[in-house]
Amino acid sequence: MSLLPAQKINCTDYSIYFNDWKQLSFSISNADYSKIICIVDDNTQQHCLPILQQKIDRPISIIMIKAGEKSKTIDTCTKIWKEMMLLGADRHSLVLTLGGGVVGDMGGFCAATYMRGIDFLHIPTTLLSQVDSSVGGKLGVDLNSYKNIVGLIKNPNAVFIFPEYIQSLPNRELFSGFAEMIKHALISNVELWTEIKSINPLERKEWSEDIFKSVLVKNSITEEDPMERSIRKKLNFGHTLGHAIESENLKGSYPLLHGEAIAIGMICECHISYQKGLLEENILHEITSTILDLYDRHPEAVEDIDAIIPHTRYDKKNRDGIVKCTLLNNIGVALINQKIEEEEMRAALEYYKEV
Ligand SMILES: NC(=O)c1ccc[n+]([C@@H]2O[C@H](COP(=O)([O-])OP(=O)(O)OC[C@H]3O[C@@H](n4cnc5c(N)ncnc54)[C@H](O)[C@@H]3O)[C@@H](O)[C@H]2O)c1
Structure with missing residues (x-):
């Protein structure tokens, strides 16, 4: 109780x-x-x-x-x-x-x-x-x-x-869920990001307040745009490449969990934001190292870049075959409907593989 x-x-x-x-x-x-x-x-x-x-x-x-x-x-x-x-x-x-x-x-x-x-x-x-x-x-x-x-x-x-x-909940599942809390912080505000960075999920005994704050972020966005015509797309940060990596990995016998794929997707999409000159290099590094400190690295999950990229064609944010992604301009500042190119996706997946 x-x-x-x-x-x-x-x-x-x-x-x-x-x-x-x-x-x-x-x-x-x-x-x-x-x-x-x-x-x-x-x-x-x-x-x-x-x-x-x-x-x-x-x-x-x-x-x-x-x-x-x-x-x-x-x-x-x-x-x-x-x-x-x-x-x-x-x-x-x-x-x-x-x-x-x-x-x-x-x-x-x-x-x-x-x-x-x-x-x-x-x-x-x-x-x-x-x-x-x-x-x-x-x-x-x-x-x-x-x-x-x-x-x-x-x-x-x-x-x-x-x-x-x-x-x-097994620890792996706990971390999978924590990835969406990281996402909520990154797309909403610096204060929440600072709080999230200080959490060690393995030591957290009482999650109620953290869950409540994360739900407030999600709910304020979905209430404003329930049918995902505009700002709800912010919630897809990390999910264009994250879903592509998850889909490709579902073919294997030991697939990544949803949140594990999204954690990789967030690093890659921060890198695309950096490639486009939207995100400063030091913020890219701060986000990358925060995520890599929490999650096991899975270079094998992005090994087959040629197989992963075609999955992005089925992303529900796309229009007329153009891959549209949510990118970061800063912590707390998400930009929706950003057109991304295959070469940018490749460079981002290589970055994750090598970082
Ligand atoms: N509808 C949305 O807006 C939305 C948003 C994000 C993700 N998703 C979807 O959510 C799914 C991932 O959800 P998930 O991570 O909860 O996965 P999941 O439902 O597969 O649950 C993860 C694992 O934990 C087990 N489990 C659940 N509760 C448990 C408990 N209390 N104790 C022990 N084991 C427990 C489950 O049996 C399962 O093995 C994906 O399909 C993703 O696409 C949907």
Whole structure:
């Protein structure tokens, strides 16, 4: 049980609750739902579901998927939709997504499309999903290992964040989530960047305030531009090359985690910002060394540059085949819709390989 007080962020059409089991129980029990279905993966079934079941006094049906990004496919959605039908889910049922970004993005997508859309609540259980993926309504799945190609933007009825879930998270996953916190700091302000730089994730015992601040960054941007027509693209910093590296690595048997790929993507996109004369060299070095101090180096992940670059053609920010990227002008100053050239991407990937 968390000792920290319950907190809440009010968004336009839903709320994000922190440390509030009472409100979760109320949200589930008070509405007249015909059935409650909880989507979990094999890890969250073991580590997170028992805590949830203690707090909720209604029967919950469980749908379990295999953990990991390779499950985030339309085939897994088909399995979920079929199980929902077998369980007798109707338009008055409620879906809970209990897991990281994979369960949240895919479970939310299944709920948002089942019988043309039923209610769903996100209960994110990884650092990444608590600070990032559960907020802002992006739902969907990968296609042929291209990231998030099929999906939609639809907010859940509410998000419930319980930082206590982080306790059972493996260290690698913790660092993966921390990459999105670094991104939020880099695109928002120097103060948050200074705070983030001082955190050692392995020593952090209490994450609530850090998560809250990171969610404030994400939420203020997605509230202003929910459909990603303009400033929401700032959140894609690190993701043009990060997604390309992640997609290429998904082909292997021991792929990078999302945040690990984004950490590399941020270094590369800072280097492109530097190549274009947007970012000073000392800031490039400060960001690069901060990230490299935290993350294992993965030169093998960018070995095949010729295979990585074509993935950027499927980036959702592109227009007319031109690769558009979010770059940094300074810490806290992100520039959207920046056209980047193949040669700049190559130089940036070489920089990461050699730095
Ligand atoms: N929708 C968005 O706006 C958005 C933003 C960022 C990332 N994403 C997506 O999020 C996904 C990555 O999310 P993720 O990093 O949470 O990955 P994930 O969902 O694969 O979870 C990571 C691992 O941690 C395990 N796990 C989850 N909670 C646990 C807990 N409390 N204790 C022990 N193990 C636990 C999971 O089973 C999994 O093995 C990617 O698909 C990415 O594209 C979406």
